[in-house]
Amino acid sequence: MGNLRFTTVLKKTSKPCLIFNFMSKQFTLADTFFQQWDRGDKLFELSTSGTTGLPRKIRHRRDALIWSAEATRTAWFDDPIFHPLSQLCCLPVDKAGGMMQLVRSRVWGAPLYLVEPSSNPLLTEFHPSQITSLTPMQLEAVVENPISSQKLSNFRAVLIGGQALNPILEMHLLKTFPMVQFIHTFGSTETASHFAGRLIGSADSIFTVIGSTQIRVNTQNELEISNPSTQEKWITTHDLVEITSPKSFRWLGRSNCVVNSGGLKIQLEMLEKEIAMISGWPINSFCCFGIPDTLLGEKLMLRTLERKDSIEEIFTVLSVLPTVHQPKGIVIVKEIPLTVTGKIRR
Template identity: 30%
Template sequence: MTTEGGLHIRHHFIPFAACRHLSSLPGDLDDYERQAIHFCHHWLKGTAHFTFHTSGSTGTPKRIKLSRRLMAWSARNTLQYFGLQKGDSLLVNMNIAFVGGAMMLVRAMEGQLHAYVQAPSRLPLSEIPGKQFDFYAFVPMQLQSMLHEAPRLLASLKQAKGILIGGAPLSKHLEKQLLPLQARMVQTYGMTETASHVALRPLGKPLYEAMPGVHFSCDKRQCLVVHTPHLPPLVTNDRVRLHDATHFEWLGRIDNVINSGGIKIQIEQVEEATARLLEEMSIRCPFFATGIPDPLLGQKLVLVFPEKSLTKAAEEQLLQALRQRMEHYKAPKAVLYQAYIPQSPSGKILRQLLDDSPSTDPQNKADH
């Protein structure tokens, strides 16, 4: 393989130098593949700013304009952290319309790496069985799907210099399943505004560590404030336990705290406990926890599932087990049902009730 970096798209190799001119592109490319080439073209021609949209998982999607300077700095940080060198390879299987996927292309161009471009899919390694790369980035849903449907594919990850996991929360149960792979996997912390991650947490470790040049502080709410060289201080809504200026433990989103009868409950902790129980019950389906208005409690904690996902017996077993494992007053009070559970393109659950009165009728449920 030549050490000259470029794009590998199906059976084509397009050196980055060729992306500057767009004069001799293969004629059999689809729209997504052309989108990847055009992004590289604008980067290599020196475009100063790029516009992305946030996922909308914590509110209405927003347009974010990122500077080339910030994106290049972030890419070089990652290349250095993982020891990636000219001629190494990476897999681009996250949507390049969002910053996570686009930054894989930027890393390849800045480091003169070989970027293998695939349209996003649930089983990204199934199209290239046995192929090994030096660097990967996955959303948890992709790793979960491979573990359950095609675990043999994961053997190719063991030799990687680095594997990013981001775009959606990583459950403790999935993390435990990934640890035996003994691959250099890290959970990312970042957002569109920071051009991908500003901190990384090796799987099996409790703390996130700042990338070079980044440090943190907390505001009065104990929410994280991110300080980077190319942005003003960025105040987040992430509740953390700050250990020092470069290490923190993530606790959850402050906008995911509900007040039920004067008790503050962190939604993520409820969802983690529920996910563990569902796995023990061999039930796999999306869900989320949320608060709904209640005349006595102010907000009542409930779980929301797709229609026909739980039997009445399974629902009662789940709620009873949660009351036993959690502090009773922090356990969900009921299960609600709606047509489907909205998700972002990266597989992140969007905690949205689809109407004002989700179904609680057990007749809407199916047996497992």
Template identity: 30%
Template sequence: MAFEVTYTDCSAETYQEIRAIIALWNEKSPEYRVKTSGSTGTPKSILLKREQLEASAKRSNAFFGLNEHSRVLMPLSPHTIGGKMMLIRALVGNYSIHVVEPRANPLEEIDHKSRFSFISLVPYQVKSILEETPDSLNRFDCILLGGMGLSLELEKTLSDLSPQIYIGFGMTETVSHIALRKMNNPVYEALEGVELDISEGSLVVTDSKLGIERMQTNDQVKLIDSKHFEWLGRADFVINSGGLKIHPENIEQLIADQIEVPFIIGGIPHETLGEACVLIIEEALPEAQFEQLKALIREKFGKYAAPKQQVIASILKTENGKIRRKETLKALFK
């Protein structure tokens, strides 16, 4: 089976973007311009080299066992690094890829008899699929989840499925994932060629395959060794309350399955604590439920991590469903 692209219910924009990526690849362009997701700040345009994209694609194909006999389903926007790399992996690996228009549940339009070797999804898609067509996930040999935002409860639910499920760690600058962890295992393992270090609590990445030398990230981690780490949160998202560093992402993971509307944990100025944790949410929770959540957070992370109040505000997101935390806080406290 050679490289081919088939489509289900795709918009003209998605189709045209995919054709443009394929054409650029076949022309052997030496550089490719991509945009960062915007989840940690204003999206920016960066250049990636063809050899970086090819090396990343070969490494991922080898890890997931994808070859000319594979069939992959692509439900991600081709405008994102995740979507682009799914397509480039298929080009490099010479296998077929079936494209479906990105939406909350991209599997509802797919023939229920179809089986695939691989799919990459973002957390909001997984949540929608589990609510609407959970059995459809068993049609895949392997599932890669990108982005952060999986609740502990969601991970437990996914662990009951038959596919192998991995969660990726990476960014546009590292040409998608450079480390993976298995479901219900908090430890990420670096891929071949990747060496990890730490500086001031934040992860430093060296990748011989991609020509990356000591790239400083804003990701705070517990470094186990040069190949393994536990992710704690973004350094620029840390809330300093009562002299303690609180990672809002950990709190959000704990309570995500108990809140149905978009929310984040944020920090606001406080006269004595420096910053105080608050629950920023699109619709207020009943007071009794809010008190239960505070007790749960207090038990797990201590009294300073429990939100002092609820703040009603719109939660801004990227097209892939990632929360734009900085923009949300900036708009709220402007």
């Protein structure tokens, strides 16, 4: 721990609620949230990630946040092996994923260890927690480093949110961390937190909703959901899904993340997952996009970080894809723009 400051904070309760290890912006934001929570504020504000547009503010009711925390515990953490439900928080607490960890610590009356968000938060930090939440980008960095990988094996459960997972990463998690329960969550800022999840290794990548969440699709096959976080109103998520049961669905891609090339609609996120599988590249090290084309309407392109492979070698890797899914051009860049939550900024 070095010279890092270690402080225990108790807030109007006999239960341990929060443990910080240093003073930072993360500390200030969390402390402000707890002051609002403890005085009984009824509304809490979050910013969207800005993945497909400008970030915007969304307000959520206290009772909806409590419902989410309770539904999460019932769905995944009722088993005594997860108690005392202590969490390591290494996500920004002014975004949905991090703020909901603060909410859960209050609702569950459980310890929370707060550290500064980074690409690999376990490299220098570890606290004896049962549960943590990571973005796929953080998880990739954690498992690639032997020090942080060893620390990851000490958790009982890891919630993974933010974007699609690399299939190669999923296989590595199952093989290397058999005692850790990895849960790929599904949700948005508009729903305060996740409203569904799937256990890594479960068949067919099916997401199951939590609590009283109801689901349906509209005429465009976009997922619509209703639960206490939406005040029981139906909202459209712009996620294309296949409903597999009244309580489960298979994710197909984003309706607003499509290239229409020659009349064929190509789901970029599903294609990126396929490319990650055949190439072994980390998900966030490349992305697909479209540019105007007089013949096709839009032409499929690939943007990628600099690699040891030549352009010709990259095209060879991609040649195993169906012809219509093969990018027609490659752009080499020094960085892929990401949101603060680790999603590709389209």
